[in-house]
Amino acid sequence: MDYSEMHPQQVKELIREGKIDFQTSGMCNGYAQANLCILPEDYAFDFLLFCMRNPKPCPILEVGDVGSKEIKTMASHGDICKDFPKYRIWENGILKEEVTDISDYWRNDLVYFLIGCSFSFESEMLEAEIPVRHIQEGKNVPMFNTNIKLQPAGKFHGNMVVSMRPIPNDLVVKSVNVTAAMPRVHGAPVQIGNPEAIGISDIMKPDYGDSVTVNEGEIPVFWACGVTPQNAVMQSKPPFAITHAPGHMFITDVKNVNLKY
Amino acid sequence: MDYSEMHPQQVKELIREGKIDFQTSGMCNGYAQANLCILPEDYAFDFLLFCMRNPKPCPILEVGDVGSKEIKTMASHGDICKDFPKYRIWENGILKEEVTDISDYWRNDLVYFLIGCSFSFESEMLEAEIPVRHIQEGKNVPMFNTNIKLQPAGKFHGNMVVSMRPIPNDLVVKSVNVTAAMPRVHGAPVQIGNPEAIGISDIMKPDYGDSVTVNEGEIPVFWACGVTPQNAVMQSKPPFAITHAPGHMFITDVKNVNLKY
Numbered sequence: 001m002d003y004s005e006m007h008p009q010q011v012k013e014l015i016r017e018g019k020i021d022f023q024t025s026g027m028c029n030g031y032a033q034a035n036l037c038i039l040p041e042d043y044a045f046d047f048l049l050f051c052m053r054n055p056k057p058c059p060i061l062e063v064g065d066v067g068s069k070e071i072k073t074m075a076s077h078g079d080i081c082k083d084f085p086k087y088r089i090w091e092n093g094i095l096k097e098e099v100t101d102i103s104d105y106w107r108n109d110l111v112y113f114l115i116g117c118s119f120s121f122e123s124e125m126l127e128a129e130i131p132v133r134h135i136q137e138g139k140n141v142p143m144f145n146t147n148i149k150l151q152p153a154g155k156f157h158g159n160m161v162v163s164m165r166p167i168p169n170d171l172v173v174k175s176v177n178v179t180a181a182m183p184r185v186h187g188a189p190v191q192i193g194n195p196e197a198i199g200i201s202d203i204m205k206p207d208y209g210d211s212v213t214v215n216e217g218e219i220p221v222f223w224a225c226g227v228t229p230q231n232a233v234m235q236s237k238p239p240f241a242i243t244h245a246p247g248h249m250f251i252t253d254v255k256n257v258n259l260k261y
Numbered sequence: 262m263d264y265s266e267m268h269p270q271q272v273k274e275l276i277r278e279g280k281i282d283f284q285t286s287g288m289c290n291g292y293a294q295a296n297l298c299i300l301p302e303d304y305a306f307d308f309l310l311f312c313m314r315n316p317k318p319c320p321i322l323e324v325g326d327v328g329s330k331e332i333k334t335m336a337s338h339g340d341i342c343k344d345f346p347k348y349r350i351w352e353n354g355i356l357k358e359e360v361t362d363i364s365d366y367w368r369n370d371l372v373y374f375l376i377g378c379s380f381s382f383e384s385e386m387l388e389a390e391i392p393v394r395h396i397q398e399g400k401n402v403p404m405f406n407t408n409i410k411l412q413p414a415g416k417f418h419g420n421m422v423v424s425m426r427p428i429p430n431d432l433v434v435k436s437v438n439v440t441a442a443m444p445r446v447h448g449a450p451v452q453i454g455n456p457e458a459i460g461i462s463d464i465m466k467p468d469y470g471d472s473v474t475v476n477e478g479e480i481p482v483f484w485a486c487g488v489t490p491q492n493a494v495m496q497s498k499p500p501f502a503i504t505h506a507p508g509h510m511f512i513t514d515v516k517n518v519n520l521k522y
């Protein structure tokens with residue numbers, strides 16, 4: 001089945017029916033995808049501030065009112081509890097369970113945060129004839145912990161997580177330009193060609209996702225990644241949290257071109 | 262005394278010494294100026310969310326940690342209690358007092374918000390040879406309530422407040438381009454030439470600030486204004502709040518050109 005040309009509403013119906021419970025890279029070309037973090041009200045101000053202070057890895061797309069499950073801006077009739085293919089339930093920073101619906105876990109003191117995802121700009125890269133290796137190879141994007149320290153805020157601190165895409169030499173500048181135009185889905189790369197400078201010793205051993213082939217004449221290019229806020233949250237060990245499962249995103253009804261400031 | 266060519270640190274010394282207790286329009290050409298709102302912790306999440314949902318009138322420049330008086334990003338060694346020429350103290354939404362130092366009012370549960378100010382882009386307009394009438398006439402900028410509804414968030418809701426500058430016909434497009442490049446200090450205008458469309462019946466009777474001359478061949482142009490968040494706050498009647506006095510801004514150490522995304 002080719003999901004790349006489907007409308008987000010069609011894919012979300014398949015997700016609600018349980019027919020899509022796998023990762024969403026390459027689906028619904030042109031539409032922005034979003035990461036998820038759900039926290040109790042007590043943690044909401046610190047987390048929102050953390051995101052604002054670190055907009056590159058944590059670009060906020062939408063935040064719910066306290067207790068609200070409804071997604072209003074990034075989709076019409078979105079349900080935060082049902083519209084991701086897979087969720088993770090956390091207690092005190094420890095992963096407890098993966099589920100495909102969180103309605104039974106919802107509480108009136110919870111606040112959801114939708115955060116921009118680099119999957120959003122991949123269709124723009126393909127449009128610009130820049131290859132996206134993990135899509136070519138049918139894998140999840142490789143993601144790495146780095147030594148790039150983030151601005152702390154209250155309970156939250158941590159280092160940046162990045163995603164990596166191998167880019168042919170002569171398309172590196174183009175890949176910068178294409179992604180720089182989309183700051184709300186991570187924007188321009190944070191590192192080009194020198195993984196060691198940001199604390200990555202082996203690009204074939206990602207900390208999250210899958211490894212992908214890097215061909216002769218290609219440069220590894222690193223973008224800020226939406227796993228960053230999840231990592232920061234887990235380090236602070238909140239009593240309860242819900243996130244999406246890595247790579248299993250919310251597909252918004254908003255086109256990337258409408259996300260530019 | 263010509264304050265337009267002074268460095269922000271010089272002006273802030275004069276403010277701390279009590280030698281400047283008047284409005285700051287036209288000071289420190291090229292440097293961004295900021296509005297202030299200080300609220301108790303209980304109101305902080307809703308207010309930050311309100312600003313994020315309404316970035317045009319409420320562009321956040323910096324938010325303090327709970328209880329912190331120190332300005333870190335927008336200035337070095339900034340003191341939120343001393344570095345504005347004039348403050349307003351509010352209780353239950355009612356103006357109680359105007360003071361030039363709030364050190365005695367500070368509490369450990371307070372959070373400060375610095376919000377972008379359209380004074381920031383006036384030096385860029387002058388640089389582009391667009392006249393700024395209230396500077397020419399030595400007045401405060403005229404500001405108006407409008408019928409433009411904002412996105413509510415928790416306790417906060419309200420309408421947009423705008424500032425008005427009369428622009429010669431042949432410079433209107435230029436004024437849009439110059440200000441659109443600076444989204445973190447309100448960006449492009451929200452209305453051009455039709456005050457009634459946004460609920461303003463008489464441009465010679467501003468709700469805040471002073472009225473200015475509109476010459477033949479000039480169009481009133483309206484920009485989102487940092488008084489907006491103050492208004493929204495006061496409508497929600499928080500038990501305690503502090504703001505700057507209109508026009509009496511914080512002058513940051515950050516140049517406007519460095520505020521572009």
